[in-house]
Amino acid sequence: MRPNAWKDFLLGAEPGPWDARLGAMWKRVVAECGAADKLAAEHGIVWEELPHETKICLAVDTHHGEILDIAEAALRTRIEDWQREARYARIHRSMPEDLAGLVPADVGTLRAGLLTPKDFRTSDYSGKQLRMERLVRALTGTAAYLAAAHMIPAGLALDVVTTAPLDTETLAALRLPAPWSLVVHEPVTLAAAQADDTELTRLIEAGQCAGHQPAILGGLLAASDDGSLDTTAGFLLLTVLDGSGRRVWMLQHTAYGDHAGGRVLHGYAAQLAFARWLQPPTLPDLGPSSRSDSRSALARVVRSEAGQGGGWHHVRVLDFTPPSDDPPPERTEPTGTGTPLTTGTWRRAHWKPGVRIGVRDMSGRIIGPVYKSGAIEGVTFTRQPRFFPRTRIRPDLPLARTTTVYRPPH
Structure with missing residues (x-):
């Protein structure tokens, strides 16, 4: 991507720096994960009274001169969840290199892959870049394990990511089902997410909406106390190939607004607010003689249909019925009094x-x-x-050309 393209995609015209917005989300996460209560009980530190308005509190000095790593404390409240999902992932399967063919159980693998054992250790916070990286990883890693997990079927991922901007009425009606919601789907390229209608059609026809390019895998959204969308910040789950060709993914802070990344977040919020989601399937009964934490018992869950369907990870799947494969009835006569159309087109989702x-x-x-x-x-x-979903307009007519055809002069 060109210089500043990532910033334009994620933040649009949002002025920087983003410290205040991330600091507000960090203050909330530390309180909600239980780390703030532990600070008060063990060290007499009242989290709400720290100077959050002027600094991001990643570490604090106790009354006894001890430095406490708040990021480590927050992450450690989720370490058992992370270890369980990492263990499940090792038994489940190796992720495909292109991340295609995802099943609901893969949500746990992707979530566990947001963190490494190093994240749960104390940091010395040497350098501004390290501090910001530490903040984003601790914030998103902790919030991801506070979140209710959702999966969008492969057939709908492109439409959800490329949804047209929401109208004012729909934006005002957005209500999320949980304080934090994690949405996951198969990769959709950043090029598709930021394409206009003509370019999107070209990319779809060329099969360039998936592949090895930088892509979106989902997002992490927060709700306010009344259930409305918290637009302080959202986070997009992005995937790229690193320098060695290895597939990596991370949650990256993103502004809400009328730019590519902001529109994607609003598309997720609308699905969470208005669409039907299937409840997680019920796991098989392992019987009274089985230890639920044993490897053999976990392997049985992994192999079960309910395990593949996200029952162990409590994943809700979007209840989507694809359009009929049958061709629509042809129109024999144009309607209206305007100029008759000679070509059809596509309308985006x-x-x-x-x-x-x-x-x-x-x-x-x-x-x-x-x-x-x-x-x-x-x-x-x-x-x-x-x-x-994306719909063909006037399917009885041929599509307009998306590629200019040059003919040599006679």
Whole structure:
């Protein structure tokens, strides 16, 4: 990517530095993970009273002259979760190099891969760059293990990442299902995420929306106390190949807004707020004689359908029904009074506000009419935003060329 391209993609025109925003998220994470309570109980330090407005508190001096590494303390509240997922990942499988064909159980492997044993050790914080890297890894690593895990099926990943900007009404209605939500899907290239409509069509036709280029794997989003989207900061899960050709991934802070990274975060938030998500499958009963923490018992879970389906990691999967493979009926006559169209096109995925949604009973069946006679708003249907995947417009017409054809003069 060109110089400053990462900054433009992630932060847009958001002015720097980002210390204050990350500091606010760090203050929240330390409190929510339980590290703040431990500081108070063991050292008499009140986390809320530290000077968070003027500095990011990664380490503090105790009343006895001891330096406490707060990042280490926060991460250690999640170390057992990390060790369990890392152990599961070793039994589960090696991740494919291109990260294609992900299953819900892979969420644990990706989350465990955000941290290394070194992250759980005390740091000397020598150098500004080290301090910022330490902050981001401790903040995102801890928050990822506080988060409810979600997975988007492969067939919908590109549409979710390239969703059109949300309208004001839909943005105001966003409510997240948990204080922290982790969303994971198969890689979608950064080029696709920031492409306009014409370029997106070209990339899709050329098969260039996945591959070895820098790509997005998901995101980490936070909710405010009332469930609304906390726009202080979000985090995109990015993947690249390092200098040795090894696949790595990391959570990177991202601003909300009308730039590529911000639009992706809003697309995730809309799915979390309005889409249907399947509950994690129930794991098989291992029987009274099996130790749940033994390798053999864990291997049985790993091999089970429920284990592959994310039951062990408590992953909720987006309940998405792909469009029909049957071709739509052809239109024989143009409608309207404008100039007749001669070519078709594609409309990118988008959310439409105020669509009627049928009310369902406990078994998932719609209880009454939605549009026909007898439909009653608030009883048989409600109105809320509805997601429309990328759709072919006027499929009866040929697509417009996306590549200029040059003909030599006669």
